[in-house]
Amino acid sequence: MTEPVFVTETRTAYDTVADSYAEELRELLDASPWDRAVLGTFAELVGKTGPVGDLGCGPGRLTGYLASLGLDVFGVDLSPGMVDAARRAHPGLRFEVGSLAALDIADGGLAGALAWYSLIHTPPANLPPVVAELARVLAPGGRLLTGFQVGDERRRITHGYGHDVTLDAYRLQPDFVxxxxVAAGLVVEARVVREPQPPYEKVPQAYLLARKPG
Known part of the structure; x- marks a missing residue:
């Protein structure tokens, strides 16, 4: 089967920027109290009930943070370059190359799934099966936490982190996510929309927490 163009573009772009991305965002969480608060709530709710997947983990900065909060966490990313960066930064954690659309994880295998700004490069029309896949890998009672930029538009990105790249990013409405x-069988427990924090953020940011019944 031919790979969709948006998948190829996303992988190539993140392979290109992996090292500079990891360096530039290394300490970003230290300046993001909202992010820490939401991730902390997710970690407290999931606890030690089972493994957690950081799905679209990039260089593993949040994988490492969740591990520091006591979670049994591993990372998956589409980009081999990002996975290499994550393994170097967090040699004690597991990272694998994989796709959110077809995760190599058993049904009900996770107590928690983090999709932190990792849905934003998939066209909205293609997101239903991706979210259904995230729901599939959650155990009953397991939780999904997503983060994304708020809006309705597609942005064509041609430069990032000091490199020329080509990929799309989509801003999403919380109601849509x-x-x-809900269509994937999850129960939405909470949603938060906050104002942007300069210099990286230009639009409001959203977090959405959902639970698999059971």
Missing amino acids: AELC
Whole structure:
């Protein structure tokens, strides 16, 4: 089967920027109290009930943070370059190359799934099966946490982190993401929309927490 162009572009772009991305964002969480608060709530709710997947983990900065909060966490990313960067930064954690659309994880294999700004490069029309895949790998009672930029538009990105790249990023409405979760059989527990924090953020940011019944 031919790979969709958006998947190839996303992988190539993140392979290109992997090292500079990892360096530039290395300490970003230290300046993001909202992010830490939401991730902390997710970690407290999931606890030690089972493994957690950081799905679209990039260089593993949040994988490492969740591990520091006591979670049994591993990372998956589409980009081999990002996975290499994550393995170097966090040699004690497991990272694998993989796709959110077809995860190599058993049904009900996770107590928690983090999709932190990792849904934003998939066209919205293609997101229902991706969210259904995230729901599939959650155990009953397991939780999904997503983060994304708020909006309705597609942005064509041609430069990032000091490199020329080619990929799309989509801003999403919280109601739309909530509807995707409900359609996948999840119960939306919370949603938060906050104002942007300069210099990296230009638009409001959203977090959505959902639970698999059971």
